[in-house]
Amino acid sequence: MIESKKEIKDLELIKKFKDSVLNCVNLMAKFELVEFFDSVKNKLSAKAIDLNVCTEILNFGMMMGECVGELTLVINSPSPCLYKRVLILTIGHLMVKLFNIEDKEKRANSIMARVYKHVPNGSERLLSIIALKLDSNLKSGLRYESSEVDTLNDNLSLLFKVYYYQPKCIDRLNDLPILKWSSILRVEQIKYELNTNYSQIVSDLHLIEKLRGLEITQRFIQIVKSVKIEDLLLKFIVTKFRKNEWDLNDKVLTLIETNKNASEWIEVIKKFDLESKSKALTRSEVIDEMKRLEANGEINSYVKKLIERNETGKCIIELCLDKLDTVYKNGSSLFSNMKKKIEEYEKSEISEWTKFIVFNFSGRLANISTGEGKSLITIWTSIAYILIKGGNVDILTSSEILAERDSLESREMFAMFDISVTNNCDSLANADENVRKQRYSNSMVVYGDIGSFQRDILLSKYFEKEIRTDLAGCLIIDEVDSMCIDNICNTLYISHQIADLTYMKHFYCLIWHAVNNQDTQEYTEENVQKVKKYVQSLMDGSYFNYPSNLQDFVNRRLEVWINNAYVAKHHAEEGNHYSVLSMGKKSGEAVINDLQTGVEQLNTQWSDGLQQFIQLKHLNRLGEESLKAIFMSNYVFFTQYKGNIYGMTGTLGASIERDLLAKAYDLDFFQLPRFKKELNIKQDDWLVANKCQWLEKINHDVD
Known part of the structure; x- marks a missing residue:
């Protein structure tokens, strides 16, 4: 007999209910769920809830875990809206567990109160989705830091507004993590406020909001709502703002706000924009x-x-x-003689001018665009720190070349304030530890790349070299994101040579020959084992002549070497992962590229034989493998400065990256606008299938 759709649905519901009951029974001993289960059963018997709601409540009981007693009290109370109150209590419990902040109970209770107030009765599906999303985050091990708690709060506040006039949006929200809901919700809100279905206008406004901020975008929307304007005209204006052809600012909005004739807006904005972009900001x-x-x-x-x-x-x-x-x-004494050159002032005079400026924060990073004077800001921050707080300053650059260049170019400006400056990584410094020791002791400001600073810390601490006894009082970093985020896990190793390792060259050559044989040239686990078996057979036959004390070392490394031989052959790309030098003493040699900055790492080598296989690939002189003795990670290096870190970059990242930096190094942040409006125009992105279409698109745009 064929069952009806309703019967099938009922059977599925009963099965789901039985599964939930069994799960609760399994957890009873752990969380003492007997009273909770009886309360749910009584409500079901009294027909206060149906089987579907009963099943859901049992599931939420499992989410509550050891706090299920609170849920039991809610179920036993005579108050209305039982299912809604169960859901809100569960959401609050999950938030407390998820939040990794000091006042988590207070924040969770505040959000719960807002949920109860703004979510209408009959919206249990929405609350259920929120609870399930939070539970999924909790089970995955995710924890919400301060910015993520703020994001959740903002998303839920926006959700309650949008849900009122667009309840169907929850179908799309169900496919996204809860912290990513803002985009869909904000688009729906803009669409509703403008009463338009023109998706291009809505998406452009949403993008403008990300770049220019919520307040100014919302003001523009309110102005548009107050006038009669055609969609095509609005699309034209919004596209100009989105592409940065026109700058959206308060003065522009004031102009169009006072002009109720929207057809005149184009000329008004164009004229003002032309005048304003030629002036520096006040x-x-x-x-x-x-x-x-x-x-x-x-x-x-x-x-x-x-x-x-x-x-x-x-x-x-x-x-x-x-x-x-x-x-x-x-007419301060500092400026009493206007003809006096700045280098002629005494430090005491300059201190008088700067005495009310205080470095009263632990560290701060700035998002400053390219071309806005980051090098000068670095110099003046160093000078201010030395004059106000005293002590020395380390300045970290992304490469040895930049460190050497900047230390030379800044020397004249530092000299105006009787501040000595040097670097720790030019050819003289790299060749002689005594040169570096003298520079550290005689200079107040030291430029260098991160490896050079780490090297001298390790040599001083573990090898009793006394190159540098103390760190500087603060660290100023150029390109913060590259070193503090992209390369946070990078580690500097001080390696040492062991004479016996020269015998390993025979192994490298044989392995390289084997992975280039016709029957084992492709990387597979089977081929790795074939090569390993082949090499071991030659070892057993005394083909190799090497000290017996290296036997265990070879046995441990053999498979790693073979894998790295395949990496060198198939995956390590010249021009991407490494470069082959074309001039200088190391001409023809392969050197590692920093993938974030593109800088060649002349003093860095890959480990576990990979460097040697790259050398064989390019017919370089084969060197010995170095073994690591002591090491320092980038993260540990930065923490040595105890939060006294100041830095700049053009790409500081989103709130997640900022949270990482704030938590790791005790820092805060700010963004400095350009001193003049941007003149560049942001063109639309295009994704094409192949190079021919790509070239055609370029040709079309140029024409």
Whole structure:
């Protein structure tokens, strides 16, 4: 007999219920769920809940675990909306477990109260999705840091607004992690506010919001709502803003807000934009730009107190700059002789000028665009630190070449303040430890790459070289993201040579020959074992002549060497992973490339035979493998400065990267706007299937 669809559905529901009951029974001994189970059973018997709701409540009981007693109290209470209250209590419990912040109970209770207030009765499916998403995050081991708690709070607040007029959006939300809901929700909100289905306008506004901030985008939307404007005209204007052909700012919005004739907006904006992009930003405009990104989770939220304006309309930064102006205009002794050159001032005079400036934070990183003077800011930050706090400064660059160049180019400016500067990684320094020791002791500012600083710390600590006795008081970093995020797990090893390892060259040559044989030239686990068996047979036949004390070493390394031979053959790419030098003493040799910066790492080698197989690949002179003795990771190096880290980059990253840096190194952040408006135009991205289509697209755009 063929069962009806309803019967099949009922059978599936009963099976699901039985599974939930069995799961609860298995957990009873652990969490004492008997009372909870009886309460649910009584509600089911009294027909206060149906079988489906009963099943869901049993599942939420398992999520509550040892706190299931709280759920039992809710079930036994006579209050209405039982299922809704069960869901909200479960969500609150999951949030407390997920949040990795100090006041997690308080934050969770605050969010729970808002959920109960704003989610209408009958929205249990929405609450169920939220609970299941949080439970999934918890089971995966994810924990929410401060910025993620803020993101969850913002997403739920936005959800309650959007759900009121677009309840169907939860179908799409169900396919995304809860922390990624904002994009869908914000798009739906913009679509509703503008009363448009023109997807291009909505997506462009959403992108503008990410780049320019929520406040200014929302103001633009409110202005558009207040006038009658055709979709095509609005699309044209929004596209101009999105491509950065026109700059969206408060002054532009004020202009169009006072002009209710939308057809005139294009000429008004075009004229103003042309005039404004030729001027440098004023002090007040710089602060206005910074305030665009001060909302929770945005980069300037960390310095909100510095850019928050008081009743006089000025923030701390502006008041500080005003004070500097006053010192200058009132004829301070520092400026008593206007003809006096800056290098002729005494340190005590300069200290008078800077005495009200205080480094009262542990460390700070700045997002500063290329071409905005990061090198000068590095120099002046160093000078300010030395004059105000005293001590020495280390300046970290991404390569030895940059360190040598910057130390030479900055020397004249540091000399104005009687501050000596050097580097620890030019050819003289690398060749002689005594040169480095003298430079550290005689210089207040030292430029270098991270490996050079780590090298001297390890040599001083473990080899009693006394190259450097103490670290500088602070570290200033150029390109923070490259060294502190991309290469956070990189480690410097101080290696040493063992004479007996020269015998290993025979193994490298034989393995390289074997992996290039016709029957074993492709990498497979079977071929690795074939090569290994072949080499071992030659070892047993006394083909190799090497010291017996290396036998265990060879046995442990043999399979690793074979695998790395295949890596050198098939995966290590010239021009990507390494470069072959074309000039100098090392001409023809293969050197490793830093994949983040593209800088050639002249003093770095791959381990476990990989370097030797690259040498064989390019017919270089075959060197011995070095063994690692002592080491220091990038992370450990940065923590040596105990939070006294200042740095700059053009790409500081999103809130997740900032959270990582803040937690690892005790830092905060800010973004400095460009001193002039950007003139570049952001063109649309295109994804094509092949190179021919790519070239055709370029040709079409050029024409």
